[in-house]
Amino acid sequence: MRNLLDFLVKYHYWFLFILLEVVCVTLLFRYNGYQGSVWVSSANVVSGKVYEAESAVSSFFSLSKVNEQLSVRNFYLERQLEQARRLYAEATQDTTALERQQQTLLSQYKLIPAKVISNTVHKADNLLTIDKGKVDGVAVDMGVACGYGVVGVVYLVSDHYSVVIPVLNVTASRISCMIRNRGYFGYLHWDGGDPTVAHVENIPRHARFKRGEWVETSGYSSIFPPGVLVGQIQKVFNSADGLSYRLQVKLTTDFSTLRDVCVISDESVAERTRLMRAAQDSIKKNKDQAN
């Protein structure tokens, strides 16, 4: 007994070492599938505050560039709107209908403006943190977009901060999208590497489209409204199994300079998600029973 105690005292650091490593491994493997671990992510209050201060400083230095981009974008959108209005008026001789339609579409979605306070693009599984949380109305599985296009999906939410899974995440990001004006849809997937290029998988073989056409969200995923810009088709490949096309897409969102984003909150989404989950669960149950 005494020898045992001596042994324990002499080698106590071995046990401490093993204990700490077990804690680390547990953290490492549980985090990805575990929604409750806000405190070990950059969504906790302390790291959130630090990153907020940092991004306040760094965003100050990029203000002029952001301003420039915004004004260019604003001009572009204004022109587009003007054109659309003119075309619509010519077609229907009714100038107020389009405005009404737009307003009802937008009132369904509430936009929560947010700032990106920490961001990476060089890893395989990138995450970004924004400065809005539960208190501001952000919830898990909401879509995030910026003026240039789609950004990602909210993954973890604390009171004042949230972690977002951007398109640039190899394991977790799958966003449903389609080719504009063609209707063929697939899902957006990033393979790592270049942060400006991603792939759209599962476009059917009979689809007809051209290089240079635009890809946008389909609205099927219930996270994004239809029509949020994703990117432009650069190259077309066959998929590995040869059953579908695989499009290489140049993303319109520049993730390396991302700063101002909007969280898209749709009141009807919660209901749709619940329905989807229930459907998936029952399919799974049927499968289990069949086995």
Next chain:
Amino acid sequence: MSVEIIKRLVVFVLLCAVQVLLLNHIHLFGYATPLVYVYFSISFQRGTPRWAALLWSFFLGLVIDIFSNTPGLAAGAMTLIGFVQPMLLEFFLPRDAADNMPVSPITMGYGKYLSFVVILTLAYCLLFFAVETFSVFDWLHWLICATSSALLTVLVVVAVQGMPNSEKSS
């Protein structure tokens, strides 16, 4: 004793801040990131209690993890370094080393100090990037990332180590 702890705490906070706010944004050629906080574990003086070295290392790693959204990654690797450091240090001691000898080029000699730092840093970087790229493992990418980051880290550590010494001598 408590002065030592406060000193250590200041270095702890400084290393965390520098790593999180500055060095984590550096990706030289898309590969090399200096992971300078490993210096904290390298510099435990001889005779530091083993449990203290382990706990310090673990918590430093954990704080880095919290800020960079990689729970368990740096903490695990740092704990290992905190575990190995006292053992490895025994091989690099000069003949008449004091029981509480600090780890520095002056007490150990530049050659020994440098190889000690290089070995621990390289070990840390290899482990860190191995676990980080666990899901999409690519040998070449792993080796390039780890060795280039280790090189950069050693450079920064040696540069920083040089500064207080030059102050002392002047």
